[in-house]
Amino acid sequence: MCQIVEVAVIYRYVLCGIASLAVHLLVLLVLIEWFNLMAILATTVGFVSAVVVNFTLQSIFVFDSRSAIANSFIKYLFVTTISFSANILLFGIWVSEGMSSPLVAQSIISLLIFLINFFLGKYFVFAYVKRVGDDSNI
Numbered sequence: 001m002c003q004i005v006e007v008a009v010i011y012r013y014v015l016c017g018i019a020s021l022a023v024h025l026l027v028l029l030v031l032i033e034w035f036n037l038m039a040i041l042a043t044t045v046g047f048v049s050a051v052v053v054n055f056t057l058q059s060i061f062v063f064d065s066r067s068a069i070a071n072s073f074i075k076y077l078f079v080t081t082i083s084f085s086a087n088i089l090l091f092g093i094w095v096s097e098g099m100s101s102p103l104v105a106q107s108i109i110s111l112l113i114f115l116i117n118f119f120l121g122k123y124f125v126f127a128y129v130k131r132v133g134d135d136s137n138i
């Protein structure tokens with residue numbers, strides 16, 4: 001039963017990632033096509049929109065977080081910043097060393113970061129810490 005629950009959580013995590021990507025791309029497209037915004041600014045706004053959507057979906061739909069929302073959001077932003085920085089660093093090294101094409105490099109790095117972020121979300125960002133005197137059953 002535990003494995004089935006874990007598979008369901010991973011499935012929801014993937015769906016949230018897809019939804020967040022869709023928000024990012026939709027905001028990017030609308031800002032470029034309808035408002036003639038520069039691409040770099042449009043993708044930045046899209047990324048920030050996706051971060052908010054992804055945090056909300058993960059805290060409610062994926063991990064059913066019972067931690068304080070402000071505390072979880074700060075941890076989420078910390079993990080997101082580290083992940084983004086690691087992505088840029090690994091991508092830069094991989095591509096500059098000619099180890100593979102940019103598409104292959106980004107695909108492999110994204111998969112690695114996706115898996116790491118799942119466990120950081122589950123056990124750090126949205127982890128519920130039971131306090132002394134807390135009788136709730138989780």
